[in-house]
Structures are given as C-alpha cells and as structure tokens.
Amino acid sequence: MTTPAPTDAELVAAARSGSHAAFREIVARHQQAVRSFLRRVTGDPDAADDLAQETFLVAWTGLWRYRGQASLRSWLCAIAWKKQLSVARSRQRESRRAEAAEPTPAAPQPDHRLDLAAALASLPDAQRAAVALCLGGEFTHSEAARVLGLPLGTIKSHVERGRAKLLAALGGHDE
Amino acid sequence: MSDDRLAEFWRATEAPGADLAFALALEERIARRRLQFDLAAAVAAALALIAPLAILWPTLSARADALVTSLDAAGPALAAVAVMGGALLWLSQREAEV
Numbered sequence: 001m002t003t004p005a006p007t008d009a010e011l012v013a014a015a016r017s018g019s020h021a022a023f024r025e026i027v028a029r030h031q032q033a034v035r036s037f038l039r040r041v042t043g044d045p046d047a048a049d050d051l052a053q054e055t056f057l058v059a060w061t062g063l064w065r066y067r068g069q070a071s072l073r074s075w076l077c078a079i080a081w082k083k084q085l086s087v088a089r090s091r092q093r094e095s096r097r098a099e100a101a102e103p104t105p106a107a108p109q110p111d112h113r114l115d116l117a118a119a120l121a122s123l124p125d126a127q128r129a130a131v132a133l134c135l136g137g138e139f140t141h142s143e144a145a146r147v148l149g150l151p152l153g154t155i156k157s158h159v160e161r162g163r164a165k166l167l168a169a170l171g172g173h174d175e
Numbered sequence: 176m177s178d179d180r181l182a183e184f185w186r187a188t189e190a191p192g193a194d195l196a197f198a199l200a201l202e203e204r205i206a207r208r209r210l211q212f213d214l215a216a217a218v219a220a221a222l223a224l225i226a227p228l229a230i231l232w233p234t235l236s237a238r239a240d241a242l243v244t245s246l247d248a249a250g251p252a253l254a255a256v257a258v259m260g261g262a263l264l265w266l267s268q269r270e271a272e273v
Contacts, residue, residue: 035190136185
C-alpha cells in the first residue's frame with residue numbers, strides 16, 4: 001500500500017513552515033503549467049524560463065499570501081502573468097524611447113501566411129494569454145479569469161476570437 | 176485538420192514535465208535570495224545594536240569620564256587599602272607558619 005501524494009494545500013502548509021522539500025515538490029508539480037503558459041505568451045522559451053524562475057521566487061517569498069481560494073496552479077500563473085505584463089511594459093517604454101531617439105523603419109506588415117507562433121504573437125496581450133491558458137493549457141474559463149483578473153465573459157470572447165484568428169492563420173475555418 | 180495542427184502547436188510549445196536544469200537554476204536563485212535575506216537580517220541586527228549606542232554615546236561618554244575622575248581621586252586611598260590588605264594577609268600567613 002502506498003501513501004497518497006500530498007495535496008497542494010498540504011504542500012503549501014509544509015512549505016510555509018519551512019520545508020524546502022515541500023516547496024521543491026510544488027515547483028516540480030507546477031513548473032510545466034507555468035512555463036508552458038509563459039512560453040506561449042512570450043514566444044521565447046529562454047525569456048519564459050527566466051520569468052518562470054522569477055515567478056517561483058516570488059511564490060517562495062510570498063507563499064503566506066496564498067489563501068487557497070484559487071488553485072495553486074492558477075495562483076502561480078497569476079504571478080507569472082503579472083511578471084510578464086511588467087516586463088512587457090518596460091520593454092514598450094524602452095522601445096518608445098529608442099524610437100524617439102532614432103526613428104526606425106516601420107515593421108513589415110504581417111503576411112497572410114503567418115505561422116501559428118506569429119499569429120499567436122500578433123494577438124493582444126490578454127487575448128494571447130487567454131488562448132494560451134484555455135486552449136493550450138487546458139485551464140477552465142473561470143480559472144483563466146482568476147489568473148488574468150478579467151471578467152468571465154471577456155475571457156470567453158478572448159478565447160473565441162483568438163481561436164478564430166489562429167485558425168484563420170492556418171487557412172482553416174472556425175465552425 | 177486545422178484543430179490537429181493547433182493541437183500539434185500546443186504540444187510543441189509545452190515545457191517538459193520534469194527539468195532538472197530548471198530546478199537547479201531555481202534552487203540557485205533561492206539560495207542567493209536566502210543569503211540576501213540573511214545578510215539583511217545581520218545588518219539590521221547590527222544596526223539595532225549600534226544605533227542606540229550611537230544615540231546614547233554622549234551620555235555614556237560623560238558618565239565614563241566622571242567615573243574615571245572619581246577613580247583618580249580615590250586612587251591613593253584605594254592603593255593604601257590594597258597595600259594594607261596585602262600586608263595583613265602576609266602577616267597572617269606568617270603567624271600560621273610560626
């Protein structure tokens with residue numbers, strides 16, 4: 001007879017009381033979901049892994065803030081999403097500054113035969129994140145709403161529109 | 176067909192289920208952060224000790240000076256007592272020997 005694996009709540013409780021092994025188990029259990037989400041949102045595996053590590057570092061120092069209202073996976077992805085937003089904002093500021101200093105030629109217009117990665121990258125931030133969570137990561141709409149801090153209806157419409165755009169990029173029809 | 180290609184895309188962008196390199200890199204970051212916390216705690220503890228000392232230093236210094244001055248005044252008397260005490264001790268030991 002084998003002992004059942006500890007639940008996320010048990011692992012969180014153990015990690016809060018100082019068990020590094022419990023935190024390691026939390027990382028092992030959820031790194032795939034967090035990293036996959038970030039890879040799809042950023043389109044850059046290295047940047048995604050770096051953000052994922054930052055996410056777990058924030059979780060390590062702030063585990064006391066987790067109240068158990070959402071799943072641990074959703075809580076971690078919400079941290080990851082906030083990190084990604086802040087990185088994206090600072091990149092935007094930098095690029096605006098660079099453009100002001102030296103005007104660069106306009107970016108080439110997207111081709112009609114964009115591959116899926118490019119199509120995903122072309123979606124607005126929140127829509128891309130909703131698609132990455134619900135279509136790529138098998139999150140429910142409510143979970144995605146919690147992660148992204150958006151109303152459920154907005155998530156549903158983001159996912160629907162995002163999916164249609166991806167299928168359009170593939171040259172298919174959304175039925 | 177399109178859905179299959181979409182599913183294939185999601186599979187291709189999926190992070191591995193187990194990744195030792197990622198786990199080790201994270202461990203290293205956590206160890207570094209812990210060291211920073213420990214250093215910050217040590218500095219805070221040192222400041223907690225030093226700050227009151229620095230604030231009280233003028234008072235403490237004045238007290239120390241006063242103590243030294245009073246010891247200076249009492250110095251010859253203390254020396255005389257010490258000499259007399261030593262002499263009495265020596266005499267009592269000699270009597271015991273005799």
